[in-house]
Amino acid sequence: MKQTVRDLRRHNRSVLLSTLYLGDPQSRQDLSQATGLSQGTVSNVVGELTEEGLVVEAGLVDSDGGRPRTLLRVNPGYRYVVGLDVGETRVRTEVFDLSMRPLATVDSPLASTRPDPDAVVRQVLDSLNAVMRRASVGPDDVLGVGIGVFGTVEQGREATVYAQTIGWDAVPLERMLRPGTTLPIYVDNGAKTLGQAEMWFGAGRGVGHAVIALVGSGVGAAVITNGTIYRGATSSAGEWGHTSLVFDGRRCRCGSRGCLEAYVGAEGVLDRYRQARGGRPVPGEDEESALASLLASAATSKVAARVLAETADFLGAGIASLVNLFNPERIVLAGWAGHALGGRLLPRIRAAAADRALRHPFGQTTIQLGQLGTDAVALGAATLPVADLLARGASPAEAGRRPPVRVSAHA
Ligand SMILES: [Zn+2]
Numbered sequence: 001m002k003q004t005v006r007d008l009r010r011h012n013r014s015v016l017l018s019t020l021y022l023g024d025p026q027s028r029q030d031l032s033q034a035t036g037l038s039q040g041t042v043s044n045v046v047g048e049l050t051e052e053g054l055v056v057e058a059g060l061v062d063s064d065g066g067r068p069r070t071l072l073r074v075n076p077g078y079r080y081v082v083g084l085d086v087g088e089t090r091v092r093t094e095v096f097d098l099s100m101r102p103l104a105t106v107d108s109p110l111a112s113t114r115p116d117p118d119a120v121v122r123q124v125l126d127s128l129n130a131v132m133r134r135a136s137v138g139p140d141d142v143l144g145v146g147i148g149v150f151g152t153v154e155q156g157r158e159a160t161v162y163a164q165t166i167g168w169d170a171v172p173l174e175r176m177l178r179p180g181t182t183l184p185i186y187v188d189n190g191a192k193t194l195g196q197a198e199m200w201f202g203a204g205r206g207v208g209h210a211v212i213a214l215v216g217s218g219v220g221a222a223v224i225t226n227g228t229i230y231r232g233a234t235s236s237a238g239e240w241g242h243t244s245l246v247f248d249g250r251r252c253r254c255g256s257r258g259c260l261e262a263y264v265g266a267e268g269v270l271d272r273y274r275q276a277r278g279g280r281p282v283p284g285e286d287e288e289s290a291l292a293s294l295l296a297s298a299a300t301s302k303v304a305a306r307v308l309a310e311t312a313d314f315l316g317a318g319i320a321s322l323v324n325l326f327n328p329e330r331i332v333l334a335g336w337a338g339h340a341l342g343g344r345l346l347p348r349i350r351a352a353a354a355d356r357a358l359r360h361p362f363g364q365t366t367i368q369l370g371q372l373g374t375d376a377v378a379l380g381a382a383t384l385p386v387a388d389l390l391a392r393g394a395s396p397a398e399a400g401r402r403p404p405v406r407v408s409a410h411a
Pocket of ligand 1: 255259
């Protein structure tokens with residue numbers, strides 16, 4: 001019985017915190033209407049959360065005729081969160097307050113394009129210490145550290161990373177990081193953390209069913225159904241980049257042939273362009289500048305224009321599969337190459353998707369660019385400790401580190 005009361009209290013705190021955090025500032029009355037909790041319960045729980053410093057007042061709003069109502073919001077300065085984007089070429093580390101305003105950033109390049117796990121662990125811990133010094137925050141000020149990594153992250157008792165394309169097989173990243181920090185650690189796939197950020201703050205806000213398609217050097221996706229990320233049996237769901245586009249087609253980094261990634265990932269696009277140029281290398285010191293050069297050449301070069309048109313068609317075909325499989329309300333094209341390609345080619349991508357998707361589900365979906373820019377993986381990673389806070393209704397330390405329930409991104 002005691003347990004039940006405690007669970008109910010925790011559930012109410014979680015519901016109210018999530019509603020406040022994911023929505024606009026609201027009055028107690030708004031909260032009662034939005035959550036279905038009684039005004040008395042809302043008042044009690046809000047009183048508790050305010051006393052703990054988790055919720056603060058955010059101004060007054062007129063109520064017709066009556067007393068003005070106090071608006072409430074989650075306190076941005078309650079604690080800080082750290083987000084790390086562990087990419088294939090660099091580690092970006094950022095400290096945010098709870099409104100996701102960045103306080104400090106540290107970028108450090110990875111020495112190798114096939115980094116070994118020990119080197120990544122050292123770099124993550126060094127970056128974490130450096131960014132906390134730069135932001136002048138101590139361990140007690142930090143709610144937790146979220147890490148978005150390449151590859152699949154299996155969420156068991158501890159997070160394990162499988163990144164076949166760079167030779168990581170069952171790397172116990174969380175266990176390897178533990179001795180280096182006392183802070184709670186959360187690890188997830190970078191495309192999934194970016195997806196969560198777009199759902200909370202960007203192009204997916206307010207949408208229940210969406211796919212956030214991440215196109216960078218590689219290709220991934222976060223599939224959101226009923227506001228939560230679809231994970232599958234061991235969290236690898238959403239590996240859209242390794243679905244077959246061309247039977248026995250181009251060799252993919254995963255070892256298979258004909259994967260979507262081999263055609264629309266930046267590495268694949270640039271390789272196709274190089275081949276179309278008779279093997280001449282594409283100018284640019286890295287993939288981003290090479291892709292920019294390809295886009296710039298499209299106005300004057302027939303070869304560049306053809307490669308881009310084909311890329312739009314391939315991408316549209318891949319998106320049509322997402323429409324047919326998941327019936328999303330929205331597809332968000334994100335990632336640095338997704339922005340670069342989509343910024344130029346979105347009408348053709350949409351047309352190619354329309355040609356190949358079933359008419360009815362296609363009519364229910366919109367295809368648009370991400371709103372959080374090209375570097376939102378660290379921001380997304382920083383939402384992992386926030387999601388835990390919302391799910392528990394309290395910080396992990398105060399909740400006694402009980403396993404969290406999953407929070408819905410669709411409040
Ligand atoms: Zn593949």
